[in-house]
Amino acid sequence: MRLPRVLIAAILVLLVIDVVTSEKLRKYKKFKHPRKSTTTTSTTTESESLTLEEEDEDDDGEKVQTFVDPCLKKHCSAGRICQSNDDGEAECVCIETCPEEVDPRRKVCTNQNTTWGSDCEVYRMRCWCDKGSDKCEDDSMKHLHIEYYGECREMPECLDEEMDDFPRRMRDWLFNIMRDMADRDELTPHYKALEREAENNQTRRWANAAIWKWCDLDGEPHDRRVSRHELFPIRAPLMALEHCIAPFLNNCDENDDHKITLKEWGKCLQVDPDEMEDRCEDVRGE
Numbered sequence: 001m002r003l004p005r006v007l008i009a010a011i012l013v014l015l016v017i018d019v020v021t022s023e024k025l026r027k028y029k030k031f032k033h034p035r036k037s038t039t040t041t042s043t044t045t046e047s048e049s050l051t052l053e054e055e056d057e058d059d060d061g062e063k064v065q066t067f068v069d070p071c072l073k074k075h076c077s078a079g080r081i082c083q084s085n086d087d088g089e090a091e092c093v094c095i096e097t098c099p100e101e102v103d104p105r106r107k108v109c110t111n112q113n114t115t116w117g118s119d120c121e122v123y124r125m126r127c128w129c130d131k132g133s134d135k136c137e138d139d140s141m142k143h144l145h146i147e148y149y150g151e152c153r154e155m156p157e158c159l160d161e162e163m164d165d166f167p168r169r170m171r172d173w174l175f176n177i178m179r180d181m182a183d184r185d186e187l188t189p190h191y192k193a194l195e196r197e198a199e200n201n202q203t204r205r206w207a208n209a210a211i212w213k214w215c216d217l218d219g220e221p222h223d224r225r226v227s228r229h230e231l232f233p234i235r236a237p238l239m240a241l242e243h244c245i246a247p248f249l250n251n252c253d254e255n256d257d258h259k260i261t262l263k264e265w266g267k268c269l270q271v272d273p274d275e276m277e278d279r280c281e282d283v284r285g286e
């Protein structure tokens with residue numbers, strides 16, 4: 001009789017341990033879950049929880065969880081800052097105050113041909129309109145972006161013959177920048193290989209330069225589409241030198257959805273579509 005009792009007691013103890021362990025595991029998984037989504041979707045869903053926990057061991061070797069600022073790994077686009085909400089979730093909210101700018105060089109000219117005090121004011125207005133705030137002056141400002149720095153000025157019209165020649169000049173320019181960056185060792189090994197291929201194979205020259213630049217422009221969100229905002233690094237500095245750049249880039253977005261796909265980019269640069277395959281270096285989320 002003694003032995004079965006011991007056995008039953010042992011089974012009961014095992015069952016209790018099992019229940020406790022699986023409960024702990026379930027809670028742990030609940031905490032773990034948000035971390036999974038931090039790298040790939042943090043910029044697409046702005047209110048998602050980014051509660052992170054770091055595990056340390058205390059003096060007794062027990063695992064303890066230390067909560068860290070949910071904003072640490074949160075990226076907010078221009079005009080927004082990260083704030084932790086009541087539930088401890090990271091959230092991007094519109095910047096409340098922009099620094100007062102006195103330097104006229106900080107002024108910017110937008111796609112609506114309006115001069116603003118600073119880039120911060122433009123991004124903040126776009127954020128208000130995106131979020132449906134009553135501070136939004138006009139719904140069209142959802143797509144407000146900076147064309148160039150300085151006050152708006154009269155731009156010479158881009159003539160048809162200038163526009164006809166523009167894709168060729170742009171391709172040339174892109175290839176030369178890529179080559180310069182390779183010479184200065186400023187490309188990653190992945191893009192250096194694309195550059196070498198472009199040097200050695202004439203037929204790949206324009207395609208590789210175009211692919212590299214498109215990948216380079218696709219910043220945040222890294223979604224294999226270049227938004228008008230992401231075009232800023234090439235549009236703003238070229239505006240003063242190339243009056244055709246703005247209409248050229250506008251034409252690139254063929255379906256007018258404010259995003260330029262690799263296909264659209266290749267088409268507007270007049271590169272053979274068969275050569276425009278996605279060869280971006282994927283370093284994020286891996």
Ligand SMILES: [Ca+2]
Nearest residue numbers: 218221223225
């Ligand atoms: Ca993008």
Ligand SMILES: [Ca+2]
Nearest residue numbers: 253255257259
């Ligand atoms: Ca498009």
